[in-house]
Amino acid sequence: MRIDPLLTQIRMQSGGSPGWLHRVPLDLPLLGGLAALSGIALVVLYSASGQELDVLIRQSLRLLLAMGGMLAVAYVHPRFLYNITPILYMVAIVMLVLVLLVGKTSMGAQRWLDLGIVRFQPSELMKLATPMMLAWYLARYAPPPSLKSFLLACALILLPVLLIAKQPDLGTAILVGSSGTAVIFLSGLSWAYLLGILAVGASALPLLWKMLHGYQRDRILMLLNPEADPLGRGYHIIQSKIAIGSGGIGGKGWLHGTQVRLEFLPESSTDFIFAVLAEEFGLVGCLGLLGAYFIILARCLCIVARAKDRYSRYLAGALTLTFFVYIFVNISMVIGILPVVGVPLPLVSYGGTSTVTLLAGFGILMSIQYHENSRAMK
Amino acid sequence: MSEPLTVEDTLRENRLFLNRIVASVLGMLIGVALLITRLIYLQVAGHEQYASLSRENQVKIAPIPPDRGLILDRNGVPLAENLVTYSLEVIPEQIKDLPTLFHALEGAINFDESDIEQFQELKARRKGFESVPIRLGLTEEEVARLAVRLPWLNGAEIRTRMLRNYPYRELTAHVIGYIARINDKEQESLDPAQYRGTIFIGKNGLEKSYESLLHGQTGHEEFEANVKGRVIRRLGMTEPVDGADLHLSLDIGLQKTAMDALGDYRGAVVAIDPANGQVLALASKPSYDPNPFIQGINKKSYDALQNDEARPLYDRATRGGYPPGSTVKPFEALAGLELMNLSPASRIACPGYFRLPGSRHKYRDWAHSGHGATDMRLAIIQSCDVYFYTLATRLGIGRLHDFMQGRFGFGQVTGLDIAGEKGGLYPSEQWKRSHRKAEWMAGDTVIAGIGQGFVTATPLQMARATAILANRGTSPEPRLVREIKAGWRFEDPHPRRPPIGRGISAQHWSTVVGAMVDVVQRGTAQRISSGLTYRMAGKTGTAQVFSVAQSKTYKGMRVTRSMRDHAWFIAFAPAEAPRIAVAVIAENAGHGGTVAAPIARKVIDRYLLSTPP
Numbered sequence: 001m002r003i004d005p006l007l008t009q010i011r012m013q014s015g016g017s018p019g020w021l022h023r024v025p026l027d028l029p030l031l032g033g034l035a036a037l038s039g040i041a042l043v044v045l046y047s048a049s050g051q052e053l054d055v056l057i058r059q060s061l062r063l064l065l066a067m068g069g070m071l072a073v074a075y076v077h078p079r080f081l082y083n084i085t086p087i088l089y090m091v092a093i094v095m096l097v098l099v100l101l102v103g104k105t106s107m108g109a110q111r112w113l114d115l116g117i118v119r120f121q122p123s124e125l126m127k128l129a130t131p132m133m134l135a136w137y138l139a140r141y142a143p144p145p146s147l148k149s150f151l152l153a154c155a156l157i158l159l160p161v162l163l164i165a166k167q168p169d170l171g172t173a174i175l176v177g178s179s180g181t182a183v184i185f186l187s188g189l190s191w192a193y194l195l196g197i198l199a200v201g202a203s204a205l206p207l208l209w210k211m212l213h214g215y216q217r218d219r220i221l222m223l224l225n226p227e228a229d230p231l232g233r234g235y236h237i238i239q240s241k242i243a244i245g246s247g248g249i250g251g252k253g254w255l256h257g258t259q260v261r262l263e264f265l266p267e268s269s270t271d272f273i274f275a276v277l278a279e280e281f282g283l284v285g286c287l288g289l290l291g292a293y294f295i296i297l298a299r300c301l302c303i304v305a306r307a308k309d310r311y312s313r314y315l316a317g318a319l320t321l322t323f324f325v326y327i328f329v330n331i332s333m334v335i336g337i338l339p340v341v342g343v344p345l346p347l348v349s350y351g352g353t354s355t356v357t358l359l360a361g362f363g364i365l366m367s368i369q370y371h372e373n374s375r376a377m378k
Numbered sequence: 379m380s381e382p383l384t385v386e387d388t389l390r391e392n393r394l395f396l397n398r399i400v401a402s403v404l405g406m407l408i409g410v411a412l413l414i415t416r417l418i419y420l421q422v423a424g425h426e427q428y429a430s431l432s433r434e435n436q437v438k439i440a441p442i443p444p445d446r447g448l449i450l451d452r453n454g455v456p457l458a459e460n461l462v463t464y465s466l467e468v469i470p471e472q473i474k475d476l477p478t479l480f481h482a483l484e485g486a487i488n489f490d491e492s493d494i495e496q497f498q499e500l501k502a503r504r505k506g507f508e509s510v511p512i513r514l515g516l517t518e519e520e521v522a523r524l525a526v527r528l529p530w531l532n533g534a535e536i537r538t539r540m541l542r543n544y545p546y547r548e549l550t551a552h553v554i555g556y557i558a559r560i561n562d563k564e565q566e567s568l569d570p571a572q573y574r575g576t577i578f579i580g581k582n583g584l585e586k587s588y589e590s591l592l593h594g595q596t597g598h599e600e601f602e603a604n605v606k607g608r609v610i611r612r613l614g615m616t617e618p619v620d621g622a623d624l625h626l627s628l629d630i631g632l633q634k635t636a637m638d639a640l641g642d643y644r645g646a647v648v649a650i651d652p653a654n655g656q657v658l659a660l661a662s663k664p665s666y667d668p669n670p671f672i673q674g675i676n677k678k679s680y681d682a683l684q685n686d687e688a689r690p691l692y693d694r695a696t697r698g699g700y701p702p703g704s705t706v707k708p709f710e711a712l713a714g715l716e717l718m719n720l721s722p723a724s725r726i727a728c729p730g731y732f733r734l735p736g737s738r739h740k741y742r743d744w745a746h747s748g749h750g751a752t753d754m755r756l757a758i759i760q761s762c763d764v765y766f767y768t769l770a771t772r773l774g775i776g777r778l779h780d781f782m783q784g785r786f787g788f789g790q791v792t793g794l795d796i797a798g799e800k801g802g803l804y805p806s807e808q809w810k811r812s813h814r815k816a817e818w819m820a821g822d823t824v825i826a827g828i829g830q831g832f833v834t835a836t837p838l839q840m841a842r843a844t845a846i847l848a849n850r851g852t853s854p855e856p857r858l859v860r861e862i863k864a865g866w867r868f869e870d871p872h873p874r875r876p877p878i879g880r881g882i883s884a885q886h887w888s889t890v891v892g893a894m895v896d897v898v899q900r901g902t903a904q905r906i907s908s909g910l911t912y913r914m915a916g917k918t919g920t921a922q923v924f925s926v927a928q929s930k931t932y933k934g935m936r937v938t939r940s941m942r943d944h945a946w947f948i949a950f951a952p953a954e955a956p957r958i959a960v961a962v963i964a965e966n967a968g969h970g971g972t973v974a975a976p977i978a979r980k981v982i983d984r985y986l987l988s989t990p991p
Contacts, residue, residue, distance in 0.1 A: 142387060143394055185402070188394040242435065245420040245428025258436040262604040283421045290410065297406070305399060313395055321402055328409045335416050 025074035025370035027303070030362060033296035034347065038063050040277075040289055041348040047255050048269040048276040048350070055269065055350065062352045066359040073363025077371055081364065082136060082311050088125075089133035089156075095122035096163040103167075123164045123172045124357045128364070130160050130176050131322065134183035135314035143188035143310075150193060153184050168213055171342035174329065175322060182321040183314045220339040236272070237336050239264050244278040244335060251282030269350040271342060274334040289348070293327055300362075303369040312368045319361045326358075437613065438603045441508060441575030444594030445540050447621030449554055449584060451630040452658075452860065457550050458585070460540035464516040466524055467509045470501055471603075473533040483534075486527050487520045489513065496559070496674065500577065503565060508575055514673055515541050542578065542672050548665035549633055552693040553626075553796070553858065555583020556668035572596050578672065584624060584858060587797045591868055594621030622864030627656030627857065635984040636661035639977040643964035644688055645944075646695035646837040649981055652845035652950060652959045655854030655877070657794070658985060660838070662698075664690040696799040699834035700963055703921035703970070704761045705946045706782070706829035708847060708890045711754050713781040714769050715886040722754040722889045732767035734820050741767050741824050744920070758893035759901035761918060763828050770827025775818060778826065779806040785882070786843040787853065788835060794856045795872035802839050805832035830922055840961035844948040847894075848915075848956035850887040853878045891915050895953050903947065903975040912986055913953040916978065918970035919946030942966040947974035951982050958985050 042056060042063075049055035099122055133156055138145055145153065157180035165173040185194065209217065243259035252258070257279035259265045268276050277285050300320040307313040326346040332338035334345075344354050420428065449458035466483075473479060483489040493513060501510050512534065516524070524536060542557050544550060557578040560568070564579055573579075574596060580586035597618030602610045636647035636659045649659040666683055670676075675683075683691055692698070714720040730748030732741040743749065743763040749756065757765035770778060782788040782804050789804035803809075805826065807818040825831035835843075838856065846853045854877045862870065894915035897903050902918040921944040945967035950959040960978045967973035 143391055182402075186395065186398045188391075188398060239435075241420060242428050242431045244417070245424045246432035248421055248425040248429065258602075259432055262436055262602065262610065264435050264605045278417070278421065283417055286417050286421075287414070290414070301399065301403065305396070310391075317395075317399065317402070321406075324406050324409070328413070331413050335413070335420060337412070337416055 024071075025366050026071060027074075027299065027366045027369050029299040030296060030303075030366060030369075033292060033299055034067075034359075034362065037289075037292040037296065037347050040292055041273075043254065044273060044277045044280070044348065045269055045350055047257065047280055048260055048273050050261070050263075051255065059350055062355055063347075063359075066352075066356045069356060070359040070363035070366065073360050074366035074370060076363075076367055078309075078312050078315075078364075078368050081132065081315075081367070082139075085129075085132045085136040089129045089136075092122055092125045092129040093160060093163070095120075096126065096160060098122075100163065100166060121353050123160075123167070123169055123176070124353050126160045126164065126176050127172070127179060127322070127357050128319075128361060130157065131179040131183050131315055131318035134180045135311050135318065138183060138187040139310035139314060144190055145184070145187050147193075150184065150189060153180070157181065157184075165211075168216070169342065170212075170216055171329070174341060175326060175343065178325045179318050179322040182318040182325075185321075186314050186317040187310075216339075216341075236266055236340055239266065240272055240275040240334050241336050243275040247279040247282045247285075249283045251278075251280045251285055254280050256280060271330065271340075271344055271349060272334055273349050274331050274345050277348075278335075297324060300365055303365050306372055307368050308372055312372065316365050316368050319365060323358070323361070435605075436602055438601055438609075439574075440599045440601070442597040442599060442615075442618045443575035444596060444618035445620040446542065446557070446578075447588075447592040447594065447864075448623045449592075450623060450625050451628050451633075452626060453629065453631075454625075455630050457544065457546055457626070457628075457630065458554050459543050459545065461543045462538050463514065463541040464521045464536055465511045465514045465539045466516060466534055467511045467537050467539075468534045469509050472608075475532070479531055479534060482527065482531055483512070486523050486531075487513070487516075500559075503560070509535075509537065511537075511539065511577065514539060514577075544668050546630060546633075547667040547669060549630070549637055549661075550628075551583075551665045551668045552662045552695065553583055553628060553633075553660050554668065555585040555796070556581055556671045557585050558671050559674060574598070581671070582798065583796050584626075587795055588622075588624055588859065588862075588871060590871060591622040591862060591864060592624065595619040595866065619865045622862050622868065624859050625861040625863065627651065627658060627860040628660065629658050629985070629989075631988070632659045632981060632985055633661055635659070636977075636981050637663060637665075639980040640964065643967050643973065644694070645962070645964040645967070645974075646698060647960065647962050647977060647981060648695050648837045648841035649958055649960045649985065650841045650845045650854070650856055652848040652854060652956050655842075655845065655856045656860055657856050657858045658958060659981060660695050660858065662692075662694040662696075664688045666690045693798070694837065694963070694965075696794060696796065696836055696838045698836055698963070699800055699802045700836070700944055700946075700965075701831075701833055701921040701923075702829040702835040702840060703919035703944070703946050704763075704828055705840060705917050705919035705948045705961075705970075706788075706827075706833065707758055707761065707766050708894055708917050709782060709786050709788075709843065710766055710769055710773075710778065710827060711758060711890050711893070712785075712882060712886055713773055713778060714754070715889065716882050717773060717777055717781060720754070720769075725751040725753045726757075726765050726768050728752050728762050728764040730764070732764045732824065734771070734824065737821075739821065741821075754889065755893045755896070758890065758917065759896045761897075761902050766827040767824045768827075770823050771820070775805070775807060775823045775826060778823070779804055785851075785853075786846055787839060788833070788843065790839075792838055792842045792856045793872075793875075794838060795858055799838065800836055802835040803832060804835075829919065837961045837963050840946070840948050840963075841959055844950055844961055845956075845959035847891070848950035848959045849877075850884070850891075851882050891953060894949075898949070898975075902971040903949075905971065906975045906979040910979075912951050914949055914951040914979070914982060915953040915956075916947060916949035916975060918975060919948070920944070920968070920970045921946060923966065942968055945970040945972065945974040947971070947978045949975075949978045949982065951986060958982055 042060060045059055046056050134153055137156060138149065138153060141149055157177060161173050161177040164176055239259060243257065243265050246259065257276060259279050260268050260276050265272055265275055277289060297320065300323065304313060304316040304320055307316050323346060326343060329338060329341065329343045330345040333340050333343065344351055346358050347355060445460055448456055450456050480494055497510065497512050521536060528534065528536065544554060544556065558581050559577055560573065560579045572595065576593065576596065580589040580592065585592065595618060597616045599615045600613040602613060604610055632649060636649065640647060640661065640663045644663055647659055647661040650657055670679060715722065728743060728749040730743050730746050733739065749760050749762045752762045752765050756762065783790060789802055791799045791801040805822065810816055810818050822831055826833050842856055855875055857874060894917055895913055897918065898907050898914045898916045903916050923941060923943060945964045947962045947970050948960065950956040960981055962974040962978045964973045964977065
């Protein structure tokens, strides 16, 4: 009961917005955080791309376009999302199967579906569809979920995760899996079950190890001892650590990162962009980026806390937690505490697909915030 | 949408949900704390280490190897030179696919596994941003073949590189030595900064003993390069300093005369300027061509040289220890004069053999009928063995050893400025006890008196001893290098010590030198006296290789060539103002006066008659 007054307080404080904005479902604090993050991202990307204005413009356009998409999603009422959830999930599953059957291969992995006009990555859709489906399913019962619904929930997660892992795209599989797991966690599954899952997961590790592709195993082994093969498989981690460590507290200065400029750092504008930031802006820059993420996460948590029905809560909470997992996994792999899995730094790494999905997710959060608020006002 | 909740349910569910949110926030905080800790570990604690690694990444240092110094004879004729050759090289950082490159090469030039092996060896040794030769010394045809294919040999370049050449091949092999690829053992003891970019190192001869000067000082270029090895900008440069040129006292003409004079005999000729110890000729036969060693001689050729019974790789002039035979007699005569106040006129009866008191063993004279009553002068001229058997026995091995070693350097290296010189041996009682585990016998002294038994000396030592004789006591240190021309302040690796002179009465010198002049005029080397336009002092020696049994005579035996005596001759000229001292040995050639003396005459003639004093 001690928490209830706190909840009420949070709701009271963050409720007030100027009049005209009530008609637009944009959440200003969240938008502010996203804008700040995008600003940092573009500055770092300019250096990481080798000072190519082209890349900068393209990424800016993508961000703007994705922001438009976010606004569009924000207009959609959560109830409508709830209603289309099962269909969306089914469509996404079918597309994942199609990818495996007829998909386009790129860099050794089958991820793309050619729809004639656009190439589409169904696994990205799954990043939203999975938490939606889990929220939809678990919202039907009062928490905590029964063993039966828990098992079914697990199946709903495992199906897309396995399909994505098969492509193979370990990074996305992890993100999709965590988004679903987040819903189960938020639905109040008892700690005993959660520990049980952990135990089962741990005992399944050897099996998982066997299922991993050779290069994925290498990445894990390399994490443990990158110096064993400094020019081969350990190269990414070593060069990344050199970039970060040599940045020091204050960094080498914008456009002065030698690891980046001389191309020692691989994938500097995509997965390893954090190392560029760390080299050029040092520890101060890293904390600044974490600060921008903190603003966004804090605002998201507010929205989650104020959501009134189970579906909205679960979905908003899962999207928030997944966003954090995104950040954590990427930075961890760049600074060498997790194996290298292909997870970009959200909204900072160069690339369109994940940006669109992420901002769509924030659109859902904004929609929940807006429609909960407007309902509260009525 | 889910069913509306009852108030109680709502409260309970709210609480449960909020609990989970709080747990999530806690989890996130732990995660962020983990990230920040790691960042501090890398960026604060590890900053220095990673900063230096980053700098290493960024700054590349390319060595600029210096040109190796030349070796020139006394008239400036190059004996070791550098030729501009073409080589095919790569900077390994710039090559992605070496196997493909090798494959392409196989089609273009005669390129095989051993080339790859050598390349890999060089590549493993190099430190960083360095051009590594795949093939050195390309022929013009190979250059042409490669030039047209270069666009397809991704990253390989044709460069010019200086390659060592020894134009006089066999003539100077034992003096100059050669350079060859640096091996692992050498690599360990080398200054890595100086030898970055250097492939070759002196392996023997002057190339080895003057390596530090000949090599020069490596320069380097610092620049910033990206991960693909493309140079972004130059940061700085230090010019190399080319190796020092060595000007020798050796006269290549005289060297050739000496080698030619030896003819088919195995042996050595050493000629020294007695005034300063400068080596004028240092010939050892047979010899070998050092040029194939530079790039790595093939195993078959090397085995052939190594297993050759004539041992062409062996430098007889400085390493060959031969019994000096009768050439020690003038030195012993001086010992008698100096240590025993022996009168040169006192005679010793020579019946053709010598017996120790109380022994029946006969030490034979080479002249079986004997020389009759012999004084010192005659004993030297005729090379009477009995005279010197007697003299040695009277002097005793102790005094002989100290005199021969102390005054004439027997049993000691001369200190010539090339490595590997052997010191020969002049025995003593103590030496025999410690090395042979036996007591000294009176008979050992007897045969030491004619330079046999345990006594050995190298041709270089004999030439030096002869030079001391020519100088009448002043001992010069033999040197091949007369002048070093270097572009930096250097320390001479073989500093010259001032000549040592030890007084022996002038009269004694005259006695012995006079007798040696007569050796040539009317003694054992008489046959070279005809047409001699200067006065030469000499002494023959015929060193026994094989011991003849007491009852037999040498002549009566069937002897194989390897059992025949070594022929010696030592000489200096002109006798009154010596300008050259020579020692000649011809292995298994028989009598010194017959074979060795004419060789010495040719060498001395050539030097005195073609070189103004």
